[in-house]
Amino acid sequence: MLKEPRPGRVKTRLAEGIGKVGAAWWFRHQSARLIRRLEDPRWRLVLAVAPDAVGLASRVWTPRPARIAQGGGDLGSRMTRVFRSLPPGPVCIVGSDVPGIERVHVARAFAALGGHDAVLGPAPDGGYWLIGMKRSAALPRDLLAGVRWSTEHAMADTEAALAPRRIAHAAILRDVDHVDDLAR
Numbered sequence: 001m002l003k004e005p006r007p008g009r010v011k012t013r014l015a016e017g018i019g020k021v022g023a024a025w026w027f028r029h030q031s032a033r034l035i036r037r038l039e040d041p042r043w044r045l046v047l048a049v050a051p052d053a054v055g056l057a058s059r060v061w062t063p064r065p066a067r068i069a070q071g072g073g074d075l076g077s078r079m080t081r082v083f084r085s086l087p088p089g090p091v092c093i094v095g096s097d098v099p100g101i102e103r104v105h106v107a108r109a110f111a112a113l114g115g116h117d118a119v120l121g122p123a124p125d126g127g128y129w130l131i132g133m134k135r136s137a138a139l140p141r142d143l144l145a146g147v148r149w150s151t152e153h154a155m156a157d158t159e160a161a162l163a164p165r166r167i168a169h170a171a172i173l174r175d176v177d178h179v180d181d182l183a184r
Contacts, residue, residue, distance in 0.1 A: 001048045001070060001079065002031050002096035004058045011097065017179025028060060030176070031096045035061060038094070040103050043110065048082045048093070076144030076161075079131060083139055092119070092132035100173045101129065112168035120159070121170035126152030129173045150177075 003010045005028035007020035015023035039045055045065040049055025052069035061067075068085060070078040079093055090113045094101055105121065112119040113134045121130030127150070133139065147157040159167055174184055 001050075001082065001093055002055075003027075003050045004055050004060055005031065011176070013177050014179060014181075018182075026176075026182075027097065030099060032061065034094075034096055034098075034101060035065065038101065038103060038106060039065070040106070042107060043092075046086070048078070050078070075149045076147045080139060080141060080143040083133055083135060083143070084141070086135075088135060090132060090134055092130055094121075095129045095175055097177070098123075098129040098173050098175045105130070105171055105173065109168075109170045112170065115166075116168040117165035118162050119168040119170055120155060122155055122172045123175050124172060125175070125177070126156070127154040127175065128158065129175055130170055131158065 005024045007024040008015070009024075010027045011023035014026065018026070035045070035047070047055075047061060047065055047067045048070050049058065049067050050070040052071065056067050056069055068082065071081045072078075073081075082093060083091055090110055092106055092109050094106065109119045109121060109130055109132050113132055117134050117136075119130065119132040120128045123129050144158060144161050147154055147161060174181060176182060
């Protein structure tokens with residue numbers, strides 16, 4: 001899941017420390033590196049983009065991989081829409097602001113779905129960098145309702161929303177929200 005990197009529209013908390021143009025520049029290059037790093041024949045990589053029309057037509061990213069629109073609503077509504085819109089089978093959604101994601105992390109998350117209904121990749125700040133679902137049954141539209149996004153409660157709220165599903169945990173990886181995160 002990623003947004004087109006426009007100054008003032010992406011990484012607004014990071015922009016408080018390095019400016020809107022700097023934050024958009026960082027995000028543009030981070031997302032391009034991430035796309036290259038995650039292409040793998042073991043899975044189909046799809047960019048879930050926002051804003052919808054702009055992201056679908058954007059020339060920021062290469063024409064491959066395929067793109068789908070995130071749609072409106074909060075992050076939970078948009079992620080649920082992505083889960084519901086793809087063909088049946090396991091799906092992992094990753095954040096595009098996590099410099100440490102490697103293919104091995106994604107492969108292990110998919111493997112965890114063999115014995116679990118869902119997988120979460122925790123971040124040290126209480127959020128998460130990955131959410132995966134087995135999707136063996138139809139998912140409710142309000143799957144992730146009530147999650148307090150961009151807070152230290154996001155992962156715990158998500159686990160509560162996914163109950164009673166069996167949830168595995170992937171590796172802990174850091175995302176970049178603030179200028180201090182860049183140093184790490």
